[in-house]
Amino acid sequence: MLLFVLKRLGVMLLTALCLTFVVFWLTNLEPNLEKLAKEQANARMTDEQVESWLEGHGYRRPLLLRYGEWVGGVVQGDLGTSSVFRKPVAEIVGERLGYTGWLMFWVMVVMVPSALLIGVLAGMREGSRTDRTLSTFSIASTATPEYVSGVILVVLFASSRGGLSPIFLERGTLLKGVATSATDSITFENFALPVATMALYGMGYIARMTRASMAEVMTAQYIRTARLKGVSFPSIVIRHALRNALIAPFTVIMLQFPWLLTGVVIVETLFNYKGFGWTLVQAASNNDIELLLSCSIVAVLVVLVTQLISDVGYVWLNPRIRVR
């Protein structure tokens, strides 16, 4: 087991190196550097001035050397300085990740239990009316991208002219369409919409996986054994079927994390919530090299750590392949 984890960590390191190198190379392409110089110093610089600025700030040294220096810095815990925010990258990434962490946390809290519940309820009696209703709902929710469902939700709950707000309230809206204030304190009002937007999209997918897996488990021989032992239907579902049925969706849930990162970019921009996704957009549009590099590392970490968790969890749930 340990060896397996170590191998995975090695792969992770290698991937991080490759990816950051690509990002490094892209951000150091000539037009990007020029843009950076003009932004940092003076927008109306001549070509010579740009050249000497770049020379002066060390951007003209060999690419590999500079990449090496950056890696060296990272190893010592120095992620560099953001050219947009003019603050240490570590500080920004830490702070923004914290905000995004809260968003993710609430998305997971809402999404996972409701998706599993929907999947289990739909799958335990395949073909029943409950199944058909819930399945239609989950298909609809996965088929709607965040920027569509987000807008619909905003119109429904956060518009003072249309949607539901005028029906219930004299003035103002039921929920807030902007989540900027949530970085200070999270309230239901300012956070419900971004969370719901993200959760809806992921939920349908997990629910359908759970349903398929649950339906299959419910036809297994050992479920019949349990039924013929006199186990009641709720206990059959909870004690005999659930664990076996969760093996497949568990992997999917874990693989949802990386997907959440892209969702985060859209939703944070849409609701102007200044988390990691929003920062990434800022960094990319301003060619903030060192911030972008750190963001890439974070992305790789998230993808690979969740994969590791999903593998380990799969093994744990499924005793048949448990490593001795």
Added chain:
Amino acid sequence: MTDTDDTPILEIDKLSISFFTQGGEIPAVMDFSCTVRPGEALGLVGESGCGKSTVALGVMQDLGRNGRITGGSIRFRGRDLTSLNAAELRRIRGNEIAMIYQEPMASLNPAMKIGRQLMEVPMIHQGASAAEARALALEVVEAVRLPDPERMLRAYPHQLSGGQQQRIVIAMALMSKPSLLILDEPTTALDVTVEAGIVELVKDLGARFGTSMLFISHNLGLVLETCDRLCVMYSGEAVERGSIADVFDRMRHPYTQGLFRSIPLPGADKNARPLVAIPGNFPLPHERPPGCNFGPRCDYFQAGRCDAAPVPMADVPGDDRHETRCLRHDEIDWLAGPVASADTEPVTPGDVVLSVRELRKYYEVAGSAFGTGEARVVKANESVTLEAREAETLAIVGESGCGKSTLAKLLLGLETATAGSITLAGEEIQDIAVEARDRGTVSSIQMVFQNPFDTLNPSHSVGAQIMRVLELFGVGNSTAERRERMLELLDMVKLPRAFASRMPRQLSGGQKQRIGIARAFAGTPKVVVADEPVSALDVSVQAAVTELLTEIQRRNRTTMLFISHDLSIVRYLADRVMVMYLGHVVEIGTTDEVFSPPYHPYTEALLSAVPIADTSVVKKHVVLEGDIPSAMNPPPGCPFQTRCPRKAEVPGDRCETEVPPLRDLGHGHGVKCHLSREVLDGMEPVIRIA
């Protein structure tokens, strides 16, 4: 038994069960009645598809979404089960009626420890505390004779062998001391020697707890060993019911008679007393004939009478509760022998065609799933030596994992040998894989496979597939010639020529196996390897296919290697027998030599384990402990030493340390055992006809 309360435990009366599918109603069980009294074991026998399991599930009221009881009643201790609500049913299931079915691995929850699965039963039904339930579980696991009960309770199902899993399933059924136990083919997935242990266990437990049993099986021998009464089913109906003695020795239904004539009993002999197959095929539920279901296959059929109206059950006068569903049961001369096909002369074997010397096959297998651990070696065949002559049938017998199939693969060139030699008609072929073999070699050694379903290409007509084989073997110069030969082959396997244009899915199992035989014999092979050729077929079809195979073999003077785990059929058709265990040949000799003492201790146990459907047979009782060791991790010394009941008769620790040599006891009868000549000579026959 002084039972004052003689309400039957189970009383099924005129039960009809149908499944409703898109294609319409399928009546799976019709007008089925039977009774199980307290402490009684009732056997339910019939071919696959006749409705045995449907009856069992009907009793459990677990017919699934599309199954429904359409008539009749099922009374359990006087209460009609069909009228119970869900809660009442739950109180009965697993508490008063328990059920065990075929696949032990599939019936246990893979993600739940054995202990929890067992403890659940008393916790649901008796409201026992976890500690009480655990104590009871320990007790019951001990009762089903599993080693180290504590460890068993902590194990997951996949950590146990098939035999151990089935014992756990039985333990689970016994946790609440049910008054009725339904066993649906409980041993079909197990090896014979393991099966024997389970059967003994079930009988003991039945006697100890006074449990009534409904024992479902397609194996008449097994029913004879376990049951008091018997009910024979055919195509959804009970056709004969009675005590074991009545039904076995004074059967009053032509189908029962046909069944007994088509299974190889000790007296049968391929030359003097050949098997008599039941003609035709089993009717599908929606194609049943009018009147008697068995009519189209019955020798005593009378038009206008047997096909006029549904046949009711009738009492056989003089016997105890013996009934039959035959209109002519009192007219038929039941003592008359079968209209025997003419006796055939025994064939005299010719020269040696195939000779195998010191053949070994080792497989390297990777360690664990995650690629850690060093590769291990599976010794699938250890030093196999044999000779087979022209027109001779050599049977290879053994249980799963003994290396039978590996040997077949080596002969066919599907694998190449690790060491040793295979000589076919003077040519060494052990190192030539099948792709590298020339046409002559490929067509001169052919195989009939166990599963006729897997070996035919579903998208080509049967005729085209045979012609393709002929082309590969270089038979015939033109398509017309090959077509002619293909039609001859169809004649040879007794299929109508019109079948040439049929697709495989339009054939029954027996018909597919005939096509398999036709393909194997297409290039007039010298040697045919038949790997369990009939074990996937229904009992009544098995005899016909076996007969066909031996007849073609006899006519072509082909050498046949007949691989089987079924000793009855081996005794019936083999000239010589080779017994294998864990990759070793433990005994080899003529059929008579192997089936009579002196035996190798494993052969002795195997013979005792095989159920024989003959009330006059008395068997010596040898039941082996434990399971077959894994070929990945064979014991040191004699391969059989972990289970051998005669190990104590060998002085010292030779059995544990030294692999015994294959000793020749005379005339080429070899036995791989350390037992002394005196002990061997003192052995008694296992099977005696009283």
